[in-house]
Amino acid sequence: xxxxxxxxxxAEVGLGRATAREIAAxxxxxxxxxxxxxxxxxxxxVEALRxxxxxxxxxxxxxxxxxxxxxxxxxxxxETALPDKPEALRNWRLWxxxxxxxxxxxxxxxxxxxxxxxxxxxxxxxxxxxVATGEFNRVDVALAARELVGLFDGLCIxxxxxxxxxxxxxxxxxLNWIDSRLIPA
Amino acid sequence: xxxxxxxxxxAEVGLGRATAREIAAxxxxxxxxxxxxxxxxxxxxVEALRxxxxxxxxxxxxxxxxxxxxxxxxxxxxETALPDKPEALRNWRLWxxxxxxxxxxxxxxxxxxxxxxxxxxxxxxxxxxxVATGEFNRVDVALAARELVGLFDGLCIxxxxxxxxxxxxxxxxxLNWIDSRLIPA
Amino acid sequence: xxxxxxxxxxAEVGLGRATAREIAAxxxxxxxxxxxxxxxxxxxxVEALRxxxxxxxxxxxxxxxxxxxxxxxxxxxxETALPDKPEALRNWRLWxxxxxxxxxxxxxxxxxxxxxxxxxxxxxxxxxxxVATGEFNRVDVALAARELVGLFDGLCIxxxxxxxxxxxxxxxxxLNWIDSRLIPA
Amino acid sequence: xxxxxxxxxxAEVGLGRATAREIAAxxxxxxxxxxxxxxxxxxxxVEALRxxxxxxxxxxxxxxxxxxxxxxxxxxxxETALPDKPEALRNWRLWxxxxxxxxxxxxxxxxxxxxxxxxxxxxxxxxxxxVATGEFNRVDVALAARELVGLFDGLCIxxxxxxxxxxxxxxxxxLNWIDSRLIPA
DNA sequence: TATGAATGAGGATTCATTCAT
DNA sequence: GATGAATGAATCCTCATTCAT
Numbered sequence: 125x126x127x128x129x130x131x132x133x134x135a136e137v138g139l140g141r142a143t144a145r146e147i148a149a150x151x152x153x154x155x156x157x158x159x160x161x162x163x164x165x166x167x168x169x170v171e172a173l174r175x176x177x178x179x180x181x182x183x184x185x186x187x188x189x190x191x192x193x194x195x196x197x198x199x200x201x202x203e204t205a206l207p208d209k210p211e212a213l214r215n216w217r218l219w220x221x222x223x224x225x226x227x228x229x230x231x232x233x234x235x236x237x238x239x240x241x242x243x244x245x246x247x248x249x250x251x252x253x254x255v256a257t258g259e260f261n262r263v264d265v266a267l268a269a270r271e272l273v274g275l276f277d278g279l280c281i282x283x284x285x286x287x288x289x290x291x292x293x294x295x296x297x298x299l300n301w302i303d304s305r306l307i308p309a
Numbered sequence: 310x311x312x313x314x315x316x317x318x319x320a321e322v323g324l325g326r327a328t329a330r331e332i333a334a335x336x337x338x339x340x341x342x343x344x345x346x347x348x349x350x351x352x353x354x355v356e357a358l359r360x361x362x363x364x365x366x367x368x369x370x371x372x373x374x375x376x377x378x379x380x381x382x383x384x385x386x387x388e389t390a391l392p393d394k395p396e397a398l399r400n401w402r403l404w405x406x407x408x409x410x411x412x413x414x415x416x417x418x419x420x421x422x423x424x425x426x427x428x429x430x431x432x433x434x435x436x437x438x439x440v441a442t443g444e445f446n447r448v449d450v451a452l453a454a455r456e457l458v459g460l461f462d463g464l465c466i467x468x469x470x471x472x473x474x475x476x477x478x479x480x481x482x483x484l485n486w487i488d489s490r491l492i493p494a
Numbered sequence: 495x496x497x498x499x500x501x502x503x504x505a506e507v508g509l510g511r512a513t514a515r516e517i518a519a520x521x522x523x524x525x526x527x528x529x530x531x532x533x534x535x536x537x538x539x540v541e542a543l544r545x546x547x548x549x550x551x552x553x554x555x556x557x558x559x560x561x562x563x564x565x566x567x568x569x570x571x572x573e574t575a576l577p578d579k580p581e582a583l584r585n586w587r588l589w590x591x592x593x594x595x596x597x598x599x600x601x602x603x604x605x606x607x608x609x610x611x612x613x614x615x616x617x618x619x620x621x622x623x624x625v626a627t628g629e630f631n632r633v634d635v636a637l638a639a640r641e642l643v644g645l646f647d648g649l650c651i652x653x654x655x656x657x658x659x660x661x662x663x664x665x666x667x668x669l670n671w672i673d674s675r676l677i678p679a
Numbered sequence: 680x681x682x683x684x685x686x687x688x689x690a691e692v693g694l695g696r697a698t699a700r701e702i703a704a705x706x707x708x709x710x711x712x713x714x715x716x717x718x719x720x721x722x723x724x725v726e727a728l729r730x731x732x733x734x735x736x737x738x739x740x741x742x743x744x745x746x747x748x749x750x751x752x753x754x755x756x757x758e759t760a761l762p763d764k765p766e767a768l769r770n771w772r773l774w775x776x777x778x779x780x781x782x783x784x785x786x787x788x789x790x791x792x793x794x795x796x797x798x799x800x801x802x803x804x805x806x807x808x809x810v811a812t813g814e815f816n817r818v819d820v821a822l823a824a825r826e827l828v829g830l831f832d833g834l835c836i837x838x839x840x841x842x843x844x845x846x847x848x849x850x851x852x853x854l855n856w857i858d859s860r861l862i863p864a
Numbered sequence: 865t866a867t868g869a870a871t872g873a874g875g876a877t878t879c880a881t882t883c884a885t
Numbered sequence: 886g887a888t889g890a891a892t893g894a895a896t897c898c899t900c901a902t903t904c905a906t
Contacts, residue, residue, distance in 0.1 A: 138413045140325035144901060155901080156867045165901055217412045224409040226470045227402045228323045237472045244473065270474060271460065271482050278463030279455075285411045287422045288429065289455065297456050329876060340876085341892045350876055508783045510695035514897065525897085526871045535897055587782045594779040596840045597772045598693045607842045614843065640834070640844065641852050645826065648833030655781045657792045658799065659825060667826050699880060710880080711888050720880055 126151055126161055130172035135214040139221040142169060173222045174235050180215040181239065185246040194254025201246055202276065202298055207284040208291040216284035244273045251306065260306040268305065275301055311336055311346055315357035320399040324406040327354060358407045359420050365400040366424065370431040379439025386431055387461065387483055392469040393476040401469035429458045436491065445491040453490065460486055496521055496531055500542035505584040509591040512539060543592045544605050550585040551609065555616040564624030571616055572646065572668055577654040578661040586654035614643045630676040638675065645671055681706055681716055685727035690769040694776040697724060728777045729790050735770040736794065740801040749809025756801055757831065757853055762839040763846040771839035799828045806861065815861040823860065830856055
């Protein structure tokens with residue numbers, strides 16, 4: 125699939141170095157065929173970013189929503205997204221490109237905003253459910269979700285580029301946040 | 310200055326669309342003059358990213374370190390960096406490009422890692438000082454700094470691209486984290 | 495054909511002044527089309543030098559080898575190569591560029607060396623045949639070929655640039671060498 | 680001296696790659712100073728070719744003319760020019776560039792023609808002297824000089840680029856030519 | 865539908881040359 | 886006389902896109 129190849133190339137070399145030739149070569153098709161299916165290269169790249177992150181988050185959200193206990197939902201969202209798995213790492217790289225480009229491109233910013241809303245929605249539902257059942261403390265659900273997602277994003281970005289935060293630290297800090305904030309003493 | 314123009318262009322149109330011609334035009338110089346000072350366009354862009362973020366964080370760190378009280382230090386770091394000021398917004402956009410590119414470029418990742426270490430160091434010093442003087446609770450300083458910076462980064466990124474988090478929310482969540490975690494009851 | 499245009503341009507203005515634009519204009523194609531077929535300009539120029547001299551010498555060698563008498567073989571090699579015909583003149587100019595560049599470029603030196611070996615091989619075969627049939631004196635074939643080719647090259651270069659040796663003189667001196675050295679009294 | 684640096688650069692990297700920057704760097708001067716002395720880069724390169732070959736041949740001609748015996752004169756001309764000495768090798772490389780460029784540049788062709796005339800004049804004087812004193816056979820002096828120089832040039836070019844002719848072979852063939860043609864039985 | 869040769873605008877970079885200091 | 890920053894034309898090359906087959 126062309127989009128799949130595009131995602132792989134973007135994750136590997138970045139949005140700025142992702143060329144039609146390289147993507148076509150991944151699919152073993154000609155650049156002519158590529159343009160036949162995606163008349164605009166720009167649209168292809170944007171769609172790759174969008175669908176790439178959408179697929180990833182949708183799958184994780186579904187997996188989380190299937191869990192009965194709120195704490196397990198959060199664990200699934202976090203564990204599947206932590207960038208120590210190739211697929212998750214690829215996703216964070218796509219997101220980094222997404223963010224960088226959205227900063228200059230209102231259309232992309234809107235798309236990203238929508239996707240981010242869905243992602244945070246998963247955390248909100250889990251926390252809300254936990255609060256409702258008494259599994260969690262009675263926190264401000266929207267605020268807690270904002271904080272948790274912000275914390276998780278900030279840690280994962282740094283972990284994804286191999287910076288000063290390791291995946292292990294990102295996990296521990298995030299889980300510790302849940303324990304100390306949401307779990308009743 | 311050429312670097313200043315480069316930073317402005319990168320922040321406005323992104324790393325991928327920053328051309329020598331545009332940067333030269335900003336400075337009212339020819340492209341020949343540009344390459345006379347920066348033989349490699351790539352080096353210029355990287356240096357712009359590096360020095361741009363370094364200047365910004367250094368200035369903020371100095372301002373924060375000049376404050377006597379730990380809480381004020383943190384407030385300064387946060388307030389000056391929140392992306393509701395043009396300069397701070399520009400800085401977050403440079404950082405987004407920095408992160409995105411660092412994901413594919415080990416050399417840039419190393420540079421970024423160093424800068425991030427300094428940035429987090431400012432938070433660590435402030436928190437450590439507060440703990441030492443009894444102004445703050447007796448928390449694990451390194452861990453608290455990691456968490457605070459991760460939270461702040463995650464929120465500011467989203468705020469910087471005009472997404473689902475507003476600057477006001479980012480500020481409140483961050484300050485609330487400080488109050489509830491660091492300030493003794 | 496692109497290579498043909500490249501050879502013409504090199505012969506006319508020299509290797510150093512042969513530009514992609516000029517070669518493309520000769521073919522009535524765009525420079526984009528040129529690089530589509532020859533991604534590297536350097537490779538194109540080298541290939542033009544190589545194939546140009548190869549075609550020329552191969553054709554002459556075949557024509558010579560078809561002659562039954564050794565003396566006629568030598569006459570053909572010499573007569574077709576003397577730089578008073580446009581094609582032969584062009585070939586000497588390509589060779590001059592070839593030599594000049596081979597002096598600084600080992601890869602080109604190797605290519606040239608191989609071509610030179612073939613060229614001298616034609617003379618060696620002719621002389622060897624003449625010696626075998628008694629048409630020529632019993633000379634050291636390899637040595638005689640070296641001498642004859644060296645003499646012919648040295649004279650033709652000077653004739654090709656319109657220097658102190660005319661084509662007529664080059665021809666007479668070369669043929670006289672054959673008569674006095676190879677033909678039995 | 681600027682010209683000396685220019686000769687060295689041309690001999691090392693070729694006429695097409697000889698830049699003002701490199702030549703200036705060799706002299707430890709700025710490109711501004713270079714252009715101050717040689718307003719035209721083209722004139723500098725041409726002058727380097729011209730003076731370089733002139734100095735070399737003049738010195739060798741003077742050394743040869745100082746010898747009393749004709750055979751020794753020829754030996755000196757040949758021995759000093761054979762490209763197994765750095766200076767002689769450099770000279771052949773300058774000549775190759777000279778020839779290549781003269782093929783497209785009438786002005787350079789005229790300069791080269793004059794220099795070649797002087798060079799061949801040295802051989803003519805030596806041969807003429809030998810014939811006059813009876814040291815050599817009664818050959819056509821002009822024709823013999825043309826042949827000898829042609830032969831020597833052709834062999835040395837190939838030897839200079841490290842091709843199919845070694846310096847040893849070039850020497851032997853040339854000396855053998857002298858023995859068999861000029862020396863009485 | 866698939867191709868891939870052709871395109872040409874746009875990219876960075878090189879370079880000889882100019883000129884104020 | 887010497888400098889070196891500034892210049893801008895010219896270089897090769899990349900690339901998304903077009904279109905006839």
